[in-house]
Amino acid sequence: MRRAGIVLLTCFVVCLFCSSGVWAKSKVIKIGINAPMTGDIPKVGEGTKYAAQMWLEDVNAAGGIKVGDKRFPVELVIEDNEAKAESAVKANTKMITNEEVLAIVGPQSSKQAVPAGDVANNWKTPMISPWSTNPDTTMDREYVFRGCFLDPFQGPVVANFITEEFGYAKAAVLYDVASDYPKGLAEFFKKAWEDLHGKGSVVAYESFTTKDADFSSQLTKIIRSGAEVLFAPQYYNEIALIVQQAHELGWKNPIVGSDSWGSAETVKLCGKECYGLFFSTHYAAAGATGATKDFIDRYNKKYGYIPDDVGALTWDSLRIVQKAIEDCGSLTGNIEKDRKCVRDALAKIKEFDGITGKMTFTEDGDPIKCAVIVRISDKGEYEFYKSVCP
Amino acid sequence: MVFFFQNLVNALQWGSFYALIALGYSMVYGILMLFNFAHGDIFMVGAYIGFGVATGLTMLAAAGTLAIPNWMILVLTIIISMFLTSFVGILVERVGYRPLRDAPRASAAITGLMIGIMLETGNLILLGAQRVRFPTLIDSATYNIGGVFVTNKKIMIVIVSIGLMIALHQFVQRTKYGMAMRAMAFDYVVIPLMGVPINLIAAMTFAIGSALAAAAGILFGVAYPVLDPYMGIVFGWKAFVAAILGGRGSILGATLAGFLLGFIEIFVAMIFPSTLRDLIAYSIILVILAVRPHGFFGEPYSAKLRL
Structure with missing residues (x-):
């Protein structure tokens, strides 16, 4: 009965989209961020938000995300999940149905990512959790991905x-x-x-x-x-x-x-x-090189501290979403179709070069990526030692 | 054989803590017929007071105001913390137990639990959930004696613990106050008629028990330098087991039972998979208690018991 209700509601919402053509008019790509801005782990939320804002700056400086031969401006919708499972579900539902986001990045912890992933999957909206290591987050969920390796x-x-x-x-x-x-x-x-x-x-x-x-x-x-x-x-x-x-x-x-x-x-x-x-x-700040070092330096300069793994993984997740949207080729304006297109592009991503390592998604939406081995240096710092790949 | 002796050394250290804490339980139980369930948390408070004193003294020494070596700091820390913690014990007795002295025993036991929770959460508010590292006061030196590894810390812990136990035994057996304590354990009602100030003796019992718990807390900090506000709970329960196992109010019994508990835990983990350690260890204790329900040195119910 409940399921039928959801299906009916989905149909209704879809019809609304079709008839009004909201998407075609606005031409803005909305990306949802589901993060714990308050609650037990506000630091995680802060890291997510800062990394997302840095990404947005980059994208908008380039004039938006290029899909086919058109550039679309990007907007971030940041919703607070208060580090609670039920709030994460609410936030996802709101972003998907009200805000019409194309894709969602977050939630970070498995506690929120597991239930929120269910919502995203039911609404057929691509979601990528940067930090959740619990296998259940992506298990049997076509539309849910993650940015980190699993336990x-x-x-x-x-x-x-x-x-x-x-x-x-x-x-x-x-x-x-x-x-x-x-x-x-x-x-x-x-x-x-x-x-x-x-x-x-x-x-x-x-x-x-x-x-x-x-x-x-x-x-x-x-x-x-x-x-x-x-x-x-x-x-x-x-x-x-x-x-x-x-x-x-x-x-x-x-x-x-x-x-x-x-x-x-x-x-x-x-x-x-x-x-x-x-x-x-997942990543080591001390001794980082190349793009990872650039990211750390920029973040440190802007916000005054070295980003932890959450920040780095969020950055990578957003860039993966960006890549998937670009790979899509064209946006039809039909949010349903576009979400499907982004999801398919995400699943096809191979050897994505992120700051936390190269990633290729498996069928479950989990990345095959290298882990970082850190050595605790003689000064007590966490030093990059080598990366180990599966 | 080397393996056996290594575990023996480990067990001696581990048992010292149980014995020191069990003594506090046993004394209060023997003399006042109270289960002072806050005792494990007094151990925790003692460790934190020791942490504060040690940190303060180390800072003074580093600033040059106090020209003493590190081992002196440790000795001072133990003495000062024992002194300070004994006042915590007196306060607990005054606030928590004296008003309830004639109340049903269950009420007094509940008081202990409540005071324990107050001490834990009080510490949580004061210092936060962050664990603290006990300052390193003596540099660890490891001696390899025919394959058995012994550290200077282990030797120190065992010697200090046994020294304190002997001192306590002497105090109870040879001084006037010790005699008053023993008398109070013997008969609670008649003793005031003999002119023994029971309030003073009760406070003293708590003070001594708490001081021993503080010593245990500091030695614990030396051996296992990570302190957290809940460290006393499980430890207190286990020491309580040792106190009962030793027999009511028996100093020798609590000491031996404390060491025995340490030995059982360590050797069970040596022989069986470590996952089964507590299960097997406490089954053994259950069997011992079934055979000797009054513990090693406890006496069967008699006129002495007021329950």
């Missing part, structure tokens, strides 16, 4: 990196069994490592529970197992303790982490113990 991808990335960089064959994993992210990542890493080195090559697979502070018995076991490297996909508070205790128990080999290490808190809590360690993440 299942980081496992193989780290496994490959360790194998190539150090040539080790025996690994240990220490993770929090009570937290979804570390638990998932530990499993993905184990699988990837065993694919590379055969069964039993993860010689120690140890866990603890959230709030534990003493890891000595797990670490003693890991050291005895003869592991050559330790993978710890943990958050900053645990990393400081794990690394220190491992060193105190005589562990001298590398400890490698995942994108959860990327917080500035890691180095603050861990201090010198963490210097020289590696982790995988």
Whole structure:
């Protein structure tokens, strides 16, 4: 009944568009931004907005997006999702039905991106979430894409990196069994490592529970197992303790982490113990080159701080949308058709050269892209070390 | 064998914390028949006070106003923080428990939980949810003794803990106030008739328990330098288990049970998959309690109990 209602409503709205020809008259491309401007993570919203404004400046300086032989001016519609799932759904619905946006960039966190993606897909509006790593965001949703890699991808990335960089064959994993992210990542890493080195090559697979502070018995076991490297996909508070205790128990080999290490808190809590360690993440500000460096410098000059991964991924997502619109060839003025056209162009994008790496979308709308390996330098900065591709 | 001894060393350190905190529970429980559920949070407050004192002293030392080496700072930090935290304990007793001394025991237990929450959230408001790093006061030195890695911190923690436990034992056994405490544990009603100021003794019990918790908090900060406002909750529960396991009001019992708990946790993780650690560890404790319901040194119900 509800579904029928939606279909009817869609038909009605479509008819409205057809009859009035709003699109044909306005000739402005509207891009929706669904971001947490207020709520728990306003910094994420701010990064999104700043990156989007920088992009808009570029586009309008060039006279708009060139589709076929015509240039269309661009307008941004920024909606606040308050870092809440229901507000993100509302924001998407509003942008799609009222504002008639051609495509949506956002929401950032999976918590909002998963439900909002459903709305975008039902309304057949292309949406790209720059930052959401949960597989459900794009799963079975033709119209939903993302700008970053997924959790299942980081496992193989780290496994490959360790194998190539150090040539080790025996690994240990220490993770929090009570937290979804570390638990998932530990499993993905184990699988990837065993694919590379055969069964039993993860010689120690140890866990603890959230709030534990003493890891000595797990670490003693890991050291005895003869592991050559330790993978710890943990958050900053645990990393400081794990690394220190491992060193105190005589562990001298590398400890490698995942994108959860990327917080500035890691180095603050861990201090010198963490210097020289590696982790995988989306992008590294220190030591960036080329277009990435240009972006960072411009952003820093304009807003007074180094952009984090959200800013960089938003920038890339917007440029992908721009590319898809350009690839479309021509805009008919029929929003339904144009959205479909943009979606098809998005799915066809190959080797897009973004500041967070080259991307090609899979059938699910997830990019195949390289991850960045960051080394914590001797000054405690996150330094670009190398990029690892799947 | 090396593996065994390494775990033994780990367990000694881990058990020290349980033992120090269990002592506070055990004393209050033994003497006032109260479950002071705020004790885990007093441990947290002690750690934060230690953090404040250590940071302050380090700054003074760095500015040159106070020409003392780092180990001196640590000693001063422990002494000053124990002193300050004992007042937190006295305050908790005065505000939370004295008005409820004749109330049903359950009400007093609830008070403990509430004070605990107040301390946690109070700290949250004061310092924010950000975790803080305890200043590094002694440089970690690792000794390799035939394959067993021991740090100077571990040695220090175990020695200081055992030293404090012996001091407490001496105090309770040999001083007048100690005797008053033991007497109060023996009979709550008759003692005032003998001229023992029960309010003073109750406050003193809380003060000593809190001071020990503060010492545990600082030593914890030295070994595991990440502090957060909720660090005392689970730790407090486990130390409470140790206190009950040791037997009501028994100092020796709480100490031994604290170490035993540390050993069980570490060795269970050594033998079984670490995911099953707490499940197996606390099943073992359940079995022990089933065999000895009054703990190691607790006595069966007698005239002493006022419940």
